[in-house]
Amino acid sequence: MSSSKYRTHSIAEIGLGLVGQSVTVAGWVDRRRDLGGMTFLDLRDHSGLLQVMVDDPKLVGDIRAEYVVQITGTVAERPDSQKSDNMVTGDVELDATKVTVLATSKQLPFQVSSIVENKGENNLPGEDVRLKYRFLDLRRPAMQKRLSLRAKMMWAARESLHKMDFEEVETPDLIKSTPEGARDFVVPSRLHPGSWYALPQSPQLLKQLLMVSGVERYYQFARCFRDEDFRADRQPEFTQLDLEMSYVGQEDVMKVGEQIIHDVWKACGYEVKTPIARISWKDAMDKYGSDKPDLRFGNQLVEMTDYFKNTPFRLFQQDYVGAVLYSGGAALHRRQFDEWQDWAKQRGAKGLAYAVFKDGEISGPVAKHLSDAEREGLAAKVGAHDGDAVFFSAGDRESSQLLLGMVRREIARRQGLLDPKKFAFVWVVDFPLFKRTDDPNDDHVQVGHSAWSPMHHPFTMPREDWIDTFDKDPEHAMSNAYDIVCNGLEMGGGSERIHRTDIQNRVLNVLGIGQQEAQEKFGFLLDAFQYGAPPHAGMAFGWDRASAIMAGTDSIRDVIAFPKTHAGTDLLTGAPAPISAAQRAETGVDEKPEDEQAQDSAEK
Ligand code: ASP
Numbered sequence: 116m117s118s119s120k121y122r123t124h125s126i127a128e129i130g131l132g133l134v135g136q137s138v139t140v141a142g143w144v145d146r147r148r149d150l151g152g153m154t155f156l157d158l159r160d161h162s163g164l165l166q167v168m169v170d171d172p173k174l175v176g177d178i179r180a181e182y183v184v185q186i187t188g189t190v191a192e193r194p195d196s197q198k199s200d201n202m203v204t205g206d207v208e209l210d211a212t213k214v215t216v217l218a219t220s221k222q223l224p225f226q227v228s229s230i231v232e233n234k235g236e237n238n239l240p241g242e243d244v245r246l247k248y249r250f251l252d253l254r255r256p257a258m259q260k261r262l263s264l265r266a267k268m269m270w271a272a273r274e275s276l277h278k279m280d281f282e283e284v285e286t287p288d289l290i291k292s293t294p295e296g297a298r299d300f301v302v303p304s305r306l307h308p309g310s311w312y313a314l315p316q317s318p319q320l321l322k323q324l325l326m327v328s329g330v331e332r333y334y335q336f337a338r339c340f341r342d343e344d345f346r347a348d349r350q351p352e353f354t355q356l357d358l359e360m361s362y363v364g365q366e367d368v369m370k371v372g373e374q375i376i377h378d379v380w381k382a383c384g385y386e387v388k389t390p391i392a393r394i395s396w397k398d399a400m401d402k403y404g405s406d407k408p409d410l411r412f413g414n415q416l417v418e419m420t421d422y423f424k425n426t427p428f429r430l431f432q433q434d435y436v437g438a439v440l441y442s443g444g445a446a447l448h449r450r451q452f453d454e455w456q457d458w459a460k461q462r463g464a465k466g467l468a469y470a471v472f473k474d475g476e477i478s479g480p481v482a483k484h485l486s487d488a489e490r491e492g493l494a495a496k497v498g499a500h501d502g503d504a505v506f507f508s509a510g511d512r513e514s515s516q517l518l519l520g521m522v523r524r525e526i527a528r529r530q531g532l533l534d535p536k537k538f539a540f541v542w543v544v545d546f547p548l549f550k551r552t553d554d555p556n557d558d559h560v561q562v563g564h565s566a567w568s569p570m571h572h573p574f575t576m577p578r579e580d581w582i583d584t585f586d587k588d589p590e591h592a593m594s595n596a597y598d599i600v601c602n603g604l605e606m607g608g609g610s611e612r613i614h615r616t617d618i619q620n621r622v623l624n625v626l627g628i629g630q631q632e633a634q635e636k637f638g639f640l641l642d643a644f645q646y647g648a649p650p651h652a653g654m655a656f657g658w659d660r661a662s663a664i665m666a667g668t669d670s671i672r673d674v675i676a677f678p679k680t681h682a683g684t685d686l687l688t689g690a691p692a693p694i695s696a697a698q699r700a701e702t703g704v705d706e707k708p709e710d711e712q713a714q715d716s717a718e719k
Pocket of ligand 1 (some may be wrong): 295316317318319358608609610653654655
């Protein structure tokens with residue numbers, strides 16, 4: 116029961132069971148219609164909509180959309196012909212006897228009425244307007260549903276973790292830098308002019324410290340802050356469901372992760388089958404051209420490197436040649452293939468070679484460069500039938516595969532195969548421990564100073580068979596790390612951690628992080644490891660991403676109450692904003708550290 120100072124019921128509670136009774140409800144005027152001396156108001160609260168009938172014009176006055184009103188009236192059954200499935204309260208209406216305006220509303224910058232919204236979110240103004248008036252945007256029932264869904268997911272996750280004996284521990288936001296591969300946001304210290312806090316890129320080091328502290332099963336809905344460049348659908352601050360466990364390995368953490376996914380999806384009405392499928396990082400790249408493959412559909416990449424081993428076509432004389440099938444693609448016009456070229460160029464490729472299979476012939480720009488034998492076997496090799504097309508990419512293995520992976524997903528999108536109500540989970544496992552620092556496909560900030568960067572973060576444990584040799588062959592060394600992927604999006608990931616100082620030092624050595632630098636940056640963790648650190652492992656879910664996947668929206672901004680724009684600005688509050696000279700002086704942002712040495716080493 117939602118009775119309170121202002122109402123006897125919330126709207127969704129008004130139904131046939133209350134016919135003939137007097138009730139008081141409160142909410143926004145969703146819409147007003149005046150019909151032959153009568154006024155109909157649709158009243159909206161968080162729970163739903165109710166039709167209110169007012170037959171005395173004096174009662175309604177000049178009430179307009181989005182006024183907040185309190186209405187007392189008698190519940191009446193609607194005639195059968197007027198019952199509506201569109202409202203939770205579609206069988207009844209309220210015959211108003213008293214209408215009180217609790218708050219008026221200015222003319223709206225855009226309509227938030229659920230009736231308008233039913234026509235689709237396409238009718239909304241641009242996102243800038245929605246973000247500036249976020250409080251109105253959130254009032255829309257679709258956004259209310261998304262917030263509720265996210266809350267339900269958080270609740271289900273907490274319940275799941277609670278059942279598995281996890282304890283929520285909060286870690287601080289004002290800390291020392293965490294090397295997760297992004298730039299830090301920093302906060303000046305007024306009491307220590309010239310010194311700065313960093314906001315955590317994740318609680319990684321702190322949760323590892325908690326393991327050394329004896330918390331065996333930690334979790335936290337944690338705020339993380341990463342100062343990254345513009346990239347689609349990222350936020351400078353975001354939420355992780357972060358967890359860490361002692362005396363466990365990869366399998367144990369994955370089991371916990373699966374249980375959480377199972378329970379969260381179940382709470383939202385979906386059955387996720389466990390164990391969740393697994394794929395190695397290499398297979399994911401080879402077959403799907405992505406380390407976060409979308410498995411809602413098939414259409415694996417076909418490696419053609421051997422096939423074109425002796426090709427006369429110069430463009431295909433490369434380390435790697437791959438292909439992806441476009442079933443039905445032969446129907447595309449020349450102009451559409453040209454558009455695909457532009458599409459690929461926007462993604463950093465030089466172009467997108469293709470061949471078309473039509474009427475028993477192979478056409479397209481590639482065809483005439485191939486040998487007869489290559490042309491003959493092509494359809495069978497790529498699995499094409501008459502009416503299909505195929506795209507190729509040739510060059511260095513990883514970049515070419517990544518391009519084909521994007522093509523594969525774009526084809527699926529155009530074929531309507533990206534069903535948002537279908538959830539294809541997969542664990543990606545068997546990651547390399549390191550990646551090349553100069554990897555053109557990576558936008559992370561360099562953690563160390565060598566040719567090698569951590570694939571996950573510097574605290575990831577090498578796989579058992581690499582413990583002795585990882586530093587001799589960083590290119591091939593493997594780790595005990597895992598990512599959870601859903602519908603082509605990375606939803607989370609984690610690893611077994613290094614709990615031995617000797618291994619940690621060797622990893623730092625490969626990364627080109629010297630003893631002194633390590634000591635300055637995270638000496639507190641290395642020191643702690645010298646006092647008996649239990650083996651531990653963990654993971655984190657990107658909670659904004661998980662919520663967006665569940666809500667079936669492409670944008671994490673849709674599941675964050677007050678998100679920032681692509682450019683990191685908050686259009687509602689106007690952050691970031693300049694500060695006054697007095698504030699600058701007080702916070703000490705312009706101060707240099709007193710200790711010159713500290714300054715020098717900070718610059719190293
Ligand atoms: N700290 C990692 C991240 O933020 C997750 C983990 O390894 O637990 O991506």
